[in-house]
Amino acid sequence: MECRKALEDKCLRNNWCRELVRLVIAVEGKDESHGYPHTLRVLCRALKLAEGKNVDYKVLIASVLLHDIGRPFENETGVHHAVLSAFIARLVLPGLGFSPEEVAHVEKAILEHSFSLASSRPDVKSSNKSSIESCILSDADKLDALGAIGIYRLVETSAQRSRNMHDTLGHYHEKLSKLPQLMCTEEARREAEILLERLKRFVNWLYEETREYADLVNVVDKAFPLHG
Ligand SMILES: [Fe+2]
Ligand SMILES: [Fe+2]
Incomplete structure (x- = not known):
């Protein structure tokens, strides 16, 4: 599916998704490399990688949209942005109708996305298997x-x-x-x-x-x- 159509169909029709996009724009800013243009490109890649797979789109899209939302606070806090982003997801998502299981799922995917947080990369081989949503977020982010x-x-x-x-x-x-x-x-x-x-x-x-x-x-x- 074309990226623009997938974005409209899977995200912009839903209130929770519109709210997340609004938040991402406000927090991340227009920086091409690490601002919301990057997040939108990752979302586009992720939606393409998800085609034909049994994916929870609500979890995948929320994970992608929030994966770097903690980055602007990384320098001042000294905390890795994936940890901050997972924390922000935990604060924001319950108010947008996400269940505790969905929130936990999003948090894990966000924690596993980063190259530099080597301790938490997606691991599809271990018994504590990573989710397909986690894999797709990590892959889409790296492709960018x-x-x-x-x-x-x-x-x-x-x-x-x-x-x-x-x-x-x-x-x-x-x-x-x-x-x-x-x-x-x-x-x-x-x-x-x-x-x-x-x-x-x-x-x-x-x-x-x-x-x-x-x-x-x-x-x-x-x-x-x-x-x-
Ligand atoms: Fe990141
Ligand atoms: Fe990223």
Whole structure:
């Protein structure tokens, strides 16, 4: 199903979903990399990954919409945003008609979505099996870090965090290049491989051009040994 139609059918017709979207817009802001545009892209990916699967859409959509809602409070509290987002979900969802079981389900999916909160990744193999909603959220979120969108987010986030080129490439190797292996569903893994190739091409060009730049710096460093 086309993303816009899925968003209208599965979300915007329901009052609880409209309220969550309103909250996400107010809290996350318009930042392309980590604001509500990111959350909407993840929702779109998640709805596509859910097609043909036996998914609880209410749980999936609430999990996606709230998965990063704690991010704006991460720096000031020092608490991981997934933990904060799960906490906010627990506060907000009962008032929107979610049962205690649904709230617990959403909380678990949110806690498992993050690459950096390694202790709580979706685990489909263990006896404490993760839900399909948890898998889909985690996969959809990771897909948004790859491909051309991933390049855009990598550069924008590096600029926002004053990360230099060396550290930006480090982030690619430490996190982004590993994302296909962390996918929970087979479709997401295949898509991630394709998107990683695009990102890899960009990174290789960056290496190529940086090498030339590094040579220039070496020449100047030799000519002016004391300048630094
Ligand atoms: Fe996140
Ligand atoms: Fe996210």
